[in-house]
Amino acid sequence: MSKRHILAMFSNFEDAEAVIYELRAANIQGFNFDDLTLKSPIEHHEVEVVLGERPAKVQWFTLGGALMGGLLGFWLISGAQANFYAQMKGGKPIVPLPPNFILTYEMFILGGVFISILGFLICAGLPAKRSPLYSSMVSEDQIGILVKADESAIANIKKVFLNHEALEIQEEAGK
Amino acid sequence: MEKDIREDIAWAKINGDVLKSLENPRKLYWVIIFAALAVFGVGIGCEVYQYRTGMGVANLDNPHVWGLYIATFIFWIGMSHSGTLLSAILHLMHADWRKPIYRFAEAMTTFSLMTAGLFVMVHIGRLWQFYYSLPYPNERGIWPNFQSPLLWDAMAIFTYLSSSVIFLYVGMIPDLAICRDHLHPGWRKKLYTLLSLGWEGTDRQWRNFRVTYLTVACFLIPLAVSVHSIVASDFAMSQQPGWHVTSFPPYFVAGALYSGCAAIITLFIILRYVFKFEEYMTLPILKKTVRLTFAIAMVWTYLNAVEFASVWYSHDGASKDVLIQKMTGPYSFAWWGMIFCGSIVPLILAIKRFQTNIPVLLVVSLLLNLGMWLERWMIVSPTFSHGYYPWTWDHDQWPSLVQWGMVFGSFGWFTLLFMIFCKVFPSVSMYEVKEMVYHRSLHLKKDETAEQGAH
Numbered sequence: 001m002s003k004r005h006i007l008a009m010f011s012n013f014e015d016a017e018a019v020i021y022e023l024r025a026a027n028i029q030g031f032n033f034d035d036l037t038l039k040s041p042i043e044h045h046e047v048e049v050v051l052g053e054r055p056a057k058v059q060w061f062t063l064g065g066a067l068m069g070g071l072l073g074f075w076l077i078s079g080a081q082a083n084f085y086a087q088m089k090g091g092k093p094i095v096p097l098p099p100n101f102i103l104t105y106e107m108f109i110l111g112g113v114f115i116s117i118l119g120f121l122i123c124a125g126l127p128a129k130r131s132p133l134y135s136s137m138v139s140e141d142q143i144g145i146l147v148k149a150d151e152s153a154i155a156n157i158k159k160v161f162l163n164h165e166a167l168e169i170q171e172e173a174g175k
Numbered sequence: 176m177e178k179d180i181r182e183d184i185a186w187a188k189i190n191g192d193v194l195k196s197l198e199n200p201r202k203l204y205w206v207i208i209f210a211a212l213a214v215f216g217v218g219i220g221c222e223v224y225q226y227r228t229g230m231g232v233a234n235l236d237n238p239h240v241w242g243l244y245i246a247t248f249i250f251w252i253g254m255s256h257s258g259t260l261l262s263a264i265l266h267l268m269h270a271d272w273r274k275p276i277y278r279f280a281e282a283m284t285t286f287s288l289m290t291a292g293l294f295v296m297v298h299i300g301r302l303w304q305f306y307y308s309l310p311y312p313n314e315r316g317i318w319p320n321f322q323s324p325l326l327w328d329a330m331a332i333f334t335y336l337s338s339s340v341i342f343l344y345v346g347m348i349p350d351l352a353i354c355r356d357h358l359h360p361g362w363r364k365k366l367y368t369l370l371s372l373g374w375e376g377t378d379r380q381w382r383n384f385r386v387t388y389l390t391v392a393c394f395l396i397p398l399a400v401s402v403h404s405i406v407a408s409d410f411a412m413s414q415q416p417g418w419h420v421t422s423f424p425p426y427f428v429a430g431a432l433y434s435g436c437a438a439i440i441t442l443f444i445i446l447r448y449v450f451k452f453e454e455y456m457t458l459p460i461l462k463k464t465v466r467l468t469f470a471i472a473m474v475w476t477y478l479n480a481v482e483f484a485s486v487w488y489s490h491d492g493a494s495k496d497v498l499i500q501k502m503t504g505p506y507s508f509a510w511w512g513m514i515f516c517g518s519i520v521p522l523i524l525a526i527k528r529f530q531t532n533i534p535v536l537l538v539v540s541l542l543l544n545l546g547m548w549l550e551r552w553m554i555v556s557p558t559f560s561h562g563y564y565p566w567t568w569d570h571d572q573w574p575s576l577v578q579w580g581m582v583f584g585s586f587g588w589f590t591l592l593f594m595i596f597c598k599v600f601p602s603v604s605m606y607e608v609k610e611m612v613y614h615r616s617l618h619l620k621k622d623e624t625a626e627q628g629a630h
Contacts, residue, residue, distance in 0.1 A: 037378060041376060048382070058383050058387050062390050102327045102331075102405065103321060106330045106398075109334055109401075113334075113338045116394075119383075120383050124380045125380070126348075126372040127373050128372065129373060139190075139355075139357070140190055
């Protein structure tokens with residue numbers, strides 16, 4: 001069965017939440033709840049309760065990036081120092097840990113920040129092409145619900161949108 | 176109690192007002208841009224003259240090898256801490272009044288760091304050898320000293336600058352999408368389309384955005400502290416009298432937050448007028464910033480006292496001589512100026528009726544930063560003119576016009592970058608102001624419902 005997109009715009013979060021609850025409860029054939037996307041002008045914490053758990057994984061990138069950065073930093077510095085161990089150090093350690101800690105620390109942070117951003121881009125799916133249905137009102141004051149479903153389910157979904165007085169409905173042209 | 180912001184501002188109006196600021200600022204904007212260009216031109220002229228003639232024209236000699244260049248470098252590094260304070264620290268503390276003003280503070284961080292970096296290049300004279308200060312391995316046989324705070328400095332500032340630019344950019348993505356969606360076609364729209372990376376405000380994007388922003392904020396706080404501690408180590412890890420003080424790192428960090436906050440007040444007042452942001456940069460928010468500045472001013476004053484006391488009672492004759500020389504010698508006017516501007520003038524901020532008096536606050540904030548600049552000068556020069564070797568004692572050095580010109584020019588460079596940024600990118604975070612308005616209106620509704628229930 002071919003899939004189609006449908007987007008409905010609502011004037012506030014309460015309406016959008018009500019629609020999501022109804023779509024979940026309606027158990028419409030050909031519609032998987034995970035294919036529902038909420039688009040909003042601001043971050044809305046309550047959305048997580050409504051949509052169910054969809055965890056973010058950026059923190060794993062952060063951990064990996066920070067550890068990699070720190071290790072790389074220490075390896076570069078101590079590698080450069082040990083490379084020249086023939087250099088007279090007057091009995092002082094060839095790889096002195098306390099001063100090396102500073103640069104390791106800076107590299108730890110640098111790695112953490114850079115890889116977090118990489119993780120953000122990967123996890124958030126950015127950069128992205130404009131999705132097939134979009135309304136610029138999402139970046140102003142309206143809340144959008146974008147649904148991907150089988151062609152047979154679209155009519156039922158649209159009915160739910162209309163019941164909740166959607167301000168605008170956009171549909172992908174049928175194939 | 177006055178409200179930080181009205182809860183009934185329509186979200187469309189927030190977009191409209193901020194987008195208008197990108198196109199129609201007041202005429203004063205252009206006056207500032209031309210003044211900044213002229214001032215920057217003076218700096219460029221001085222640098223070209225110094226580059227062609229030699230470092231002698233700066234009147235830098237032995238022992239005065241740093242002069243105003245490094246003093247001003249520290250000043251600009253310090254200024255950069257305000258963005259971190261407002262974006263990261265206050266973000267973690269859920270102080271939502273920061274939302275309308277943190278964007279320009281972050282921009283200030285970035286441009287201050289870019290300005291500070293110039294002074295490192297300017298003071299070495301041989302610009303093409305700037306990269307010698309970067310920590311990279313020894314294949315070329317130049318053997319960088321990984322134990323030197325100067326090298327840590329280069330790495331710390333690079334990390335801070337790149338992280339700040341990323342933090343500023345990532346935090347701006349939802350706003351860039353607003354600009355993309357609501358501005359007329361043209362170069363701006365193309366730019367915003369490219370930079371917004373296809374942001375559509377999906378729940379997946381917001382969820383990951385929140386975690387990333389929080390994570391980077393958590394990194395930026397220790398990073399900012401480490402940057403200025405390392406700058407302090409440039410001094411404190413040397414054996415020079417007056418510098419070898421344990422309290423230097425916290426003293427520098429407090430000074431950095433102080434000058435950054437004072438600069439936020441100055442720019443708050445200017446942007447509020449120039450871009451007609453009276454509804455977003457409100458007087459209650461200004462009042463909170465003023466109170467924060469006052470608190471930090473008192474911390475700085477305390478740390479100053481600690482520094483003086485630790486030198487005075489340390490039985491270190493040379494350091495004590497430098498302190499006495501600061502108070503009574505050729506630099507005394509600047510030292511007392513620092514005490515006056517840094518510790519006496521901020522007392523005005525404690526008086527309630529001045530906490531929202533814009534002309535007074537503009538003057539006070541400029542004086543505070545004058546005091547903070549003098550502080551940095553008083554850290555660098557007096558020690559050089561009264562070191563351990565007696566031959567340094569008759570080397571009182573007065574900076575040449577070239578040095579003054581370059582310091583002057585740096586303000587033009589910073590202002591130019593900052594004002595161009597505010598004209599090209601939204602200097603008020605639209606989505607965060609919407610969040611602020613949304614959450615406050617929810618609270619209001621809850622309170623009203625509770626009140627009705629009680630009746």
